[in-house]
Structure formats: structure tokens, C-alpha cells
Amino acid sequence: MMLQAQGLSYSYDTQNSISLPDFQCQKGDRLLILGNSGSGKTTLLNLIGGLLRIQKGSITIKGQELKSLNNNQLDAYRGKNIGLIFQKSHFVQSLNVLENLLLAQQLADVPTDKARAMHLLKSLNIEDKALKKPASLSIGEQQRASIARALINKPALVLADEPTSALDDYNCMEVIRLLETAVAEESSTLLIVTHDQRLKDHFPNQIAL
Template sequence: MLELKNVGKSYDEPGGTKLPILDIPHFRVETGEQLVLVGRSGCGKTTLLHTIAGISRADRGEIWLDKINLASLSEAGVDKVRAAKIGYVFQTFNLLPGFTAYENVLLGMTFAQGRKDPPRARHLLKRVGLEHRSTHKPSALSVGEQQRVAVARALANKPSLLLADEPTANIDPRNQQMIIDLIRETCREENISLLIVTHSPEVARQFDRVVKLEEVNLANREALST
């Protein structure tokens, strides 16, 4: 379903040298599988998610999603596949402040399908317990409510893969479990593969598969050995 082969990514440092961030010989996520990615701060977890989603392009390697090599596509081609097949829950929500919760979810559908599906938007907002807040803009929602809208928007296009970057980091402890349960249950119901990044041991221990980035990323091993 998702497979990375020899994926490398580095950043330019001020002196002109390259700082390796990702060097992943192989990494795979099966259809419908749910797994957690953990690792020390700054080890490249978010960079990996961005690279998979095509927000940041890999320097080399292959990134296969549903038999499509994203690394071989143009920028426009990657954007099209991402909109159709990938949902992304950002740590900072990235909701549009001028739009209501309902409109934010509808907008996610427009990017993917070019058309809106109001019944699904209403279903997703009900699924996250916000049908009564659907006409509220982000500034009128609590932090936890904004994250729930972000989850609904990420699921709007019925993606093959959901990427979630620290989805409980900005949520109060009361709502953290609800967010994780919501994401996992919806992915299970719709057979969506889930890759979630978290620093929370409480979240990680709920998953059958927990991957330490250092175990699959050779750049991390080199950094840790110096």
C-alpha cells in the first residue's frame, strides 16, 4: 500500500554542507494497517511525513502509494495524488480562519474531488461530535474542537492513507484519548492505513506496531553514533 525504497532527504547548512535527515532503505505500511512512529525530537519524524505526502520532495528514492511512485511525478501530479489519496492531520490544525467548521471540511473535499459532498461533511462533523458547532469559525472553537475539525477535514476525501503528526500534542488530557479513538475507529471502518507520529507513551502503547525511526533511518543511526 505504502512503500519507501532508498529514500534520502537532506537540508543545506549555512556553510554549504548537507545535513542528512532521512536515509531509509525500506519502509512499508500495509493496507488498513495502523502504526505509530516514535523517536527523539528533531530526528526527522515530521520530515518523513512531509516527504511521504509530497509536501517536501525527497532527494532520491521511490515512494509508492497504491502502486503510484510519487517521487516520479511532477509537482502538480503529486498534488493531485495527495488530494485524492492522503489525509493529513497537522499538529497546528491549519484550519482556514475565515471558514466555518463545515466549510473547512467541504474545502478538503473540493481539493480532492473537485466537488462537495455535504452529507459526508455533516456525517464527519457528527462523527467527531461537532454537528452542533458546524457553523462556528475556528476562533470560536476550543483547541480540542479545532483538532476534531482537522481530523474530519483530513478524512473528507476518503483517503487511502492518513498521516497524523502529534495529533494530541495541543490537546488537554481529557480529550487526547477521544481524538486517538476517533482517528483509529474511523480508519478501521473505512480501511484507511494510519501512520501517526507521537511523543506520548500512552498513545504508542495502544498500537500493535510501534516503529522507532532510528531503526529504519540510517541517517539517525549515524547521528546517534557521533
């Protein structure tokens, strides 16, 4: 069992509490979590990614109960095992694309591997942008660079938060195709949280919130 969520609910304030469905997935699965605004899909992603602490229920990744980790352990665990892709790509602006990938390795205490970083950039067709500052890349290129960064540490689990909603149709399909190929190459599990209906036909494995 790769990922198991059970009895999760989360409240941002005292009045409203969001209950989240139980689910599980196996290694190599691709799961699409669909939902409209307010359905709690981003909360779910934040809980699985360890960006929010679990209030009620439990999440187990590769047999590791997330609740039992303290803050620093959680940071380290996330760096090593979970690759994150966000709706809007963010980078460390003072570093170029390649250095941003290497920083992800350094922060996760993984030895830096330039060859691997270049290989990932090549498979995402942005090899020529390696030495450019992220701000000079187009939105589609930035999203591909953040896919490369999410995969650099060979994470067991890749979490993507609305990865395509800022992209046009062409770039949307291109990014999804590249994402799937790259994830397959690393045999990681992929979890996409989105309300983007364009992805619906692409992933048979879905959960609706």
C-alpha cells in the same frame, strides 16, 4: 502493498543528511512512528505526504511512485489520496467548519457532499459546531474538525503529525479513539508520527527512529 519506503535520505543543507529506515504497510494498517526531536520523523511524514520532494530513495503509495509526479500532479494526488492532520490545526479563517470540509473536497476536485461532511462531524461529536468559525472552537474540537477534514475525501492514507501533543490526557485519548474509529470506518491506512509516549501502548505496530 499500500505504502513502501525504500532507501530514503534527505538533506536540508549540504552538511547534514538524514537517513530514514525502509518500511512498508498494508491497507488498513495502523503504524506509529516514534522518535525524538531531530530524528527525522517529520521529514519522513513530509516526504510521504508529498509536502517535500524526494531527494534520494523512493516512496510508492498504492503502486504510484511519488517521484514520477510533477508539482501540480503531486498537489492533486495529495488532495485526493492523502488526509493530513497536523499538530496545530489550521483552517481557512473566513469559512465555517462545514465550509472548510467542503473546500477540501473542492480543492481535490471531488464533488461536494454535505451529507458526508455532516456525518463525519457527527461521528466526531462536533456536529453542533458545523456553522461556527474554526477560531471559536476549543483546541480539542479543532483537532477533531481537522480529523474530519482529513477523512472527507476517503483517503487511502491518513498521515498525522503529533496529533495529540497539544492535548490534555482526556482529550488525547478521546481524539485517538475517534480517529481510530473514523479511520476504521473508511478502511484507510493510518500513520502517526509522534513523540507522545501516551500513544505507545495504544498502537502495537511501531517504528522507532
